[in-house]
Amino acid sequence: xxxxxVKILFVISVIxxxxxxxxxxxxxxxxxxxxxxxxxxxxxxxxxCLWIVIxxxxxxxxxxxxxVSLRNEIDKLxxxxxxxILVVDDQSSDDTFxxxxxxxxxVIQSTSDIAHTGKGSVLNFATNFVEQHxxxxxxxxxxxxxxxxxxxxVDIETAIFDFQENPGLGMVQSAVxxxxxxxxxxxxxxxxxxxxxxxxxxxxDNLGDGIASGNGQFVSLDMAKNVGWGNALLEDMEFTLxxxxxxxxxxxxxxxxxxxxxxxSMYRYIRQRIRWCTGGLQCFKYLGELYRSKYIQIxxxxxxxxxxxxxxxxxxxxxxxxxxxYRQIYTLFTYHSVDYTLMSLLFIWIIITFLATISxxxxxxxxxxxxxxxxxxxxxxxxFINTLYYFVVNVITFFIPIVSLYKIMVGELKWDKTxx
Numbered sequence: 001x002x003x004x005x006v007k008i009l010f011v012i013s014v015i016x017x018x019x020x021x022x023x024x025x026x027x028x029x030x031x032x033x034x035x036x037x038x039x040x041x042x043x044x045x046x047x048x049c050l051w052i053v054i055x056x057x058x059x060x061x062x063x064x065x066x067x068v069s070l071r072n073e074i075d076k077l078x079x080x081x082x083x084x085i086l087v088v089d090d091q092s093s094d095d096t097f098x099x100x101x102x103x104x105x106x107v108i109q110s111t112s113d114i115a116h117t118g119k120g121s122v123l124n125f126a127t128n129f130v131e132q133h134x135x136x137x138x139x140x141x142x143x144x145x146x147x148x149x150x151x152x153x154v155d156i157e158t159a160i161f162d163f164q165e166n167p168g169l170g171m172v173q174s175a176v177x178x179x180x181x182x183x184x185x186x187x188x189x190x191x192x193x194x195x196x197x198x199x200x201x202x203x204x205d206n207l208g209d210g211i212a213s214g215n216g217q218f219v220s221l222d223m224a225k226n227v228g229w230g231n232a233l234l235e236d237m238e239f240t241l242x243x244x245x246x247x248x249x250x251x252x253x254x255x256x257x258x259x260x261x262x263x264x265s266m267y268r269y270i271r272q273r274i275r276w277c278t279g280g281l282q283c284f285k286y287l288g289e290l291y292r293s294k295y296i297q298i299x300x301x302x303x304x305x306x307x308x309x310x311x312x313x314x315x316x317x318x319x320x321x322x323x324x325x326y327r328q329i330y331t332l333f334t335y336h337s338v339d340y341t342l343m344s345l346l347f348i349w350i351i352i353t354f355l356a357t358i359s360x361x362x363x364x365x366x367x368x369x370x371x372x373x374x375x376x377x378x379x380x381x382x383x384f385i386n387t388l389y390y391f392v393v394n395v396i397t398f399f400i401p402i403v404s405l406y407k408i409m410v411g412e413l414k415w416d417k418t419x420x
Contacts, residue, residue: 207300
């Protein structure tokens with residue numbers, strides 16, 4: 001009877017593993033539409049007023065360098081783009097407000113009724129300020145940057161050019177790259193955002209619309225006002241879904257890049273991912289409206305459904321996988337017997353990892369050539385090791401969906417800020 005149970009669990013594990021492999025393959029075969037336009041000449045002829053909004057809560061260690069870096073990039077922009085930096089201090093207990101003031105940039109403080117209630121409240125507060133001070137002679141664009149974020153003038157102009165080429169566009173989401181990639185966890189995050197996360201974004205963009213990722217998010221003032229941010233813990237995804245339901249369109253352009261700090265400790269990483277996963281589960285409530293919407297293409301609806309359902313499934317599947325892996329290892333060392341089905345799947349996984357490696361390596365080397373240093377180069381072997389770090393971190397943090405579901409069930413939905 002025990003053997004039969006193990007076989008059933010093994011079959012379940014294999015089925016979901018195959019589905020996972022197919023999902024990864026589907027992401028990898030999708031290529032960005034923007035590669036075809038790599039040599040397009042960026043020529044800003046319309047007038048734009050750019051508001052770089054930085055939500056900040058106790059960011060004294062990074063905010064000074066961030067606003068200086070952004071001001072330097074603003075000074076390099078096309079004359080048709082006027083740039084402002086707007087820091088929204090969410091009632092910080094440190095010197096965040098004073099530091100921004102000393103840099104002669106605009107800094108406002110959230111009111112007590114919304115203080116520490118989440119990033120969405122801060123962004124709505126910022127939108128109201130922009131609406132009151134908007135340019136009447138130019139199109140107003142809000143760029144959301146984290147307190148540790150960096151973005152170049154080239155990337156800003158590339159995103160603004162997307163608005164110019166697509167009248168009525170609501171949002172452009174950039175790709176995200178890590179600044180600090182010193183340990184295995186930081187490297188894993190770089191692979192995640194420049195590799196599989198980027199490919200997932202490209203897939204959605206090819207299916208219809210890109211989705212917001214919080215940092216490096218360019219939003220028209222019209223969309224920001226009429227959609228607004230909610231109180232989900234994954235406010236960027238919620239904002240996107242609400243925007244799609246209202247008919248706004250969005251683009252993911254991986255030739256626009258924002259850089260940010262990777263989380264350096266596993267404890268902080270797990271806290272961050274629990275918040276993200278919990279926020280994703282909160283967005284499940286929009287699924288019905290998404291399917292009823294006439295603005296969203298069917299392929300994108302299916303993709304979003306899979307993304308929302310997977311965390312629920314993996315709550316149980318991850319437990320099964322760990323048990324099955326234990327039984328396979330036990331059989332190997334006890335009876336010296338190898339399950340060739342398992343070995344075949346492991347071989348396929350290695351091939352998938354190598355394909356993911358090629359995608360990551362290609363993008364990083366494009367980044368080196370066009371954004372950082374043409375003399376830098378990431379070898380295929382180093383990229384493969386980096387990609388392995390990413391998959392290992394995913395395995396280690398298998399329990400995150402379980403914690404997220406628990407938090408939703410008990411109503412523990414307090415905003416847990418990522419520390420920089």
